[in-house]
Amino acid sequence: MEFSDKVVLVTGTGQGIGRAIAERFSALGAKVFTVSRTASSGQQTVDLIRQAGGEAVFHQADLQHREYVEQSVKAAVAEYGALDVVVHNAAVFPFVGIEELSEEDLEQTLAVNLKAAFWFAQVSIPFLRQSEYGRLLFTSSVTGPRVSMPGLSHYAASKAGLNGFIRSAALEFAKFGVTVNGVEPGLIKTPAMANLGDESNTERMRANIPLKRLGEPGEIAAAMTYLATREAGFVTGQTIVVDGGALLPENPEALEW
Template sequence: MEFSQSVVLVTGSGQGIGRAIAQGFALKGAKVFTVSRTAANGQETVDLIREAGGEACFHQADLQTREAVEQSVKAAIGKYGKLDVLVHNAGVFPFVGIEELQDDDLELTLSVNLKAAFWFAQAAMPSLRESEHGRLLFTSSVTGPRVSMPGLAHYAASKAGLNGFIRSAALEFAKYAVTVNGVEPGLIHTPAMDNLGDEANSERMRANIPLKRLGEPREIAAAMIYLASKDAGFVTGQTIVVDGGALLPENPEALLW
């Protein structure tokens, strides 16, 4: 799994899972084009990659609009001349119940998490179809496709929709030999976890995971790197669950076995 001839675009790469994905591809030799809403975070990711001997550059963008998505793809191709792998990892999840949900939060969530998948596919496909192994990858979630959480109905809907997009896009783009896949993280130790409560709440969550820990961003990155590799050339329309076994127990009593 080496990517010395590949150009990889990673969104939401300013921290957490996105940063780990960008760093992981850079360590494998890829030229990484990072996209982040926050300039300081995005530049820090690039600096970390360069300090480790990798090649990366940063583009600031808020991916709520088609224009921002198209400009990001155009900038990546303008910088490196091509695009082989696109990883749309950026996501938002404002906590709010259905009854209180305002249109602004709903539109933000659907735009960044779901609509951007369509926009990126449309903008990147002319370049991806020219690649020897074009890859279109997405960070989905277990929340929505498999489980639910109060206060995140809009997020769950966006990720369930994203999985539907992955399957349909895989069929449409197979004629170009471009594969489309995703990763469904469970509870991962990232700055975004602060939105889920204090340390006591984190401890309760760990207790309900069979492996008794939260996942690490690098473990999501490893799944993405596999899906982008030539070894995964016959895998398309799929998502990999990386959750420490959290979805396995029929009920909490099973964890006492």
């Protein structure tokens, strides 16, 4: 994998998976334009990349608003003169049941997780089609497209919708040679895991994963960078599940084999 002189925009880079994606693209030679809502953590990611010898800049934006999506893409092109890969990784998931779900929580979840995907595609496609090989990538989830969890119905709906968008966008943009794909993480060791409970709850979830561990953010980044390569040019409209085999057991007894 080699991305020298490629310009990569990554959202949600303040921590966890987004930070790992930005760092991996940089380590492979890309110029990384990072986008995050929180300035302190977003700038920290850029500082880490620069300390490692990479090239990156930080742009602050609240992606629940279309105008900030447009500003982010235009700022990336203004900074580097081109755009080759867009990775929309940013997401929100307030942990709340349907009966208590507020209109504000629902709108923010759908706006950042799903609606922003439309706006990134719409605004970036004129630049991606000019690339030698343009890539439009998304961090989806197994929650929604494949499994469910109480308290995350809004998040599940946004990610199921995102997978549908990936397939449709792949058809529309194939004529430009731009591929559209995503990665579906399972349980990944990130600060966001705190939303799902304390360490004892994490341990119970770990026990139900065949590989008996949580995933690492870098393992999601590895799948994402593969989808951005020239070698992945015949892959479009697809998502890669990275979950340690958690979806495989037919029933709990299968884990005791």
